[in-house]
Amino acid sequence: MPAVAGSLYMASQHKGVPPPLPPPPRPLPVINLGRLTMDSASRALAVRDIVLACRERGCFEVVNHGISRYCMNGALEAASEFFQLSTERKEEFASDDIRQPIRYDTSSRDGISMSRSFLKHYANPLDDWIKFWPTQPPTYREKMGEYAVETQRVSMQLMEAILQGLGLGPSYLQEKLEGGVQFVALNNYPQSSAKKADKIGLAPHSDYGFLTILLQSSPGLEVMHHEDDAWTSVPAIPGALHVHVGDHLEVLSNGQLKSLVHRAVLNPNESRISIASIHGLSMDEEVHCAEELVDEHHPKMYRGSSFQDFLDFLPANMNRYKRCHHSDNDSGMRRQQPAGNAKRRRRLQQLKGKAGQG
Numbered sequence: 496m497p498a499v500a501g502s503l504y505m506a507s508q509h510k511g512v513p514p515p516l517p518p519p520p521r522p523l524p525v526i527n528l529g530r531l532t533m534d535s536a537s538r539a540l541a542v543r544d545i546v547l548a549c550r551e552r553g554c555f556e557v558v559n560h561g562i563s564r565y566c567m568n569g570a571l572e573a574a575s576e577f578f579q580l581s582t583e584r585k586e587e588f589a590s591d592d593i594r595q596p597i598r599y600d601t602s603s604r605d606g607i608s609m610s611r612s613f614l615k616h617y618a619n620p621l622d623d624w625i626k627f628w629p630t631q632p633p634t635y636r637e638k639m640g641e642y643a644v645e646t647q648r649v650s651m652q653l654m655e656a657i658l659q660g661l662g663l664g665p666s667y668l669q670e671k672l673e674g675g676v677q678f679v680a681l682n683n684y685p686q687s688s689a690k691k692a693d694k695i696g697l698a699p700h701s702d703y704g705f706l707t708i709l710l711q712s713s714p715g716l717e718v719m720h721h722e723d724d725a726w727t728s729v730p731a732i733p734g735a736l737h738v739h740v741g742d743h744l745e746v747l748s749n750g751q752l753k754s755l756v757h758r759a760v761l762n763p764n765e766s767r768i769s770i771a772s773i774h775g776l777s778m779d780e781e782v783h784c785a786e787e788l789v790d791e792h793h794p795k796m797y798r799g800s801s802f803q804d805f806l807d808f809l810p811a812n813m814n815r816y817k818r819c820h821h822s823d824n825d826s827g828m829r830r831q832q833p834a835g836n837a838k839r840r841r842r843l844q845q846l847k848g849k850a851g852q853g
């Protein structure tokens with residue numbers, strides 16, 4: 496018998512030995528964020544762990560981040576109470592115009608994420624945006640506002656650590672990040688029904704911006720790590736937050752970090768809420784590859800683009816999402832030159848869309 500791939504499998508079958516099991520999924524890194532504010536040795540280790548997780552997995556969970564359970568539960572309650580309002584009340588925020596400061600809708604225009612409803616609004620600086628937020632439920636502004644301020648703080652800590660780990664220094668872009676966009680997406684998914692075959696809540700996509708910080712009421716988020724071809728389910732660890740790399744961090748790092756493809760599946764046991772907080776530079780500020788990370792061995796791989804460019808790109812390309820289910824994502828921020836391994840490129844072409852935003 497020629498030595499072909501799979502011959503071991505066939506040999507073991509002959510002897511009635513069960514085929515070898517695939518390796519178990521590697522657990523997601525869990526980072527204790529408290530170490531960032533301890534002594535410099537602890538901080539250095541935390542910075543190393545964060546950058547390693549971004550580089551190798553595209554995401555990680557954070558604990559000891561300083562956001563209280565009370566605050567996190569408050570945000571989930573406020574979101575849940577909003578989605579329980581009458582259709583009429585919620586539709587006060589309905590709009591097809593993705594430039595609106597707040598937007599409610601009952602299905603995505605990608606033609607896939609049909610069972611999700613969502614409310615999206617901006618949050619940083621809070622004083623500029625909170626006036627657009629719902630006044631029902633009565634505690635919405637207070638609870639969501641507190642959570643938004645806290646996630647913005649955590650995003651600053653994380654960005655400082657990542658920029659330090661990339662060798663750019665913790666205060667790189669600091670002012671621009673402080674005044675940058677925080678875009679909050681509240682997603683509401685029904686429990687999956689045994690009758691319906693379609694279990695997808697939100698189609699595969701990567702997020703815009705540098706980082707996304709995600710809070711989920713129960714499991715449903717799935718991620719595809721860079722070297723994998725399979726989905727990994729993200730557990731809903733009580734008190735933890737999920738963090739993943741967005742497109743603009745891929746650009747800024749000149750491809751050293753890659754944005755994470757992710758999706759949401761419907762939970763078989765309960766309806767589910769997730770709150771995604773997306774952090775980037777301000778609307779018109781272009782993100783470019785950091786000059787410090789470009790040299791003759793690492794040529795510049797991306798064009799510059801802003802959040803605004805992304806909003807301009809979306810409406811004209813919505814039909815493509817419908818027709819193809821996934822976009823090939825040539826929004827202008829993607830690589831000028833193909834990079835990385837061919838498998839990942841093909842996967843990105845198939846999978847990358849913008850279903851989760853806009």
Ligand SMILES: O=C(O)CCC(=O)C(=O)O
Nearest residue numbers: 680682716759769771851
């Ligand atoms: O619901 C989830 O877990 C994912 C949400 C998401 O990816 C998004 O809002 O961009």
Ligand SMILES: [Fe+2]
Nearest residue numbers: 701702771851
């Ligand atoms: Fe997303």
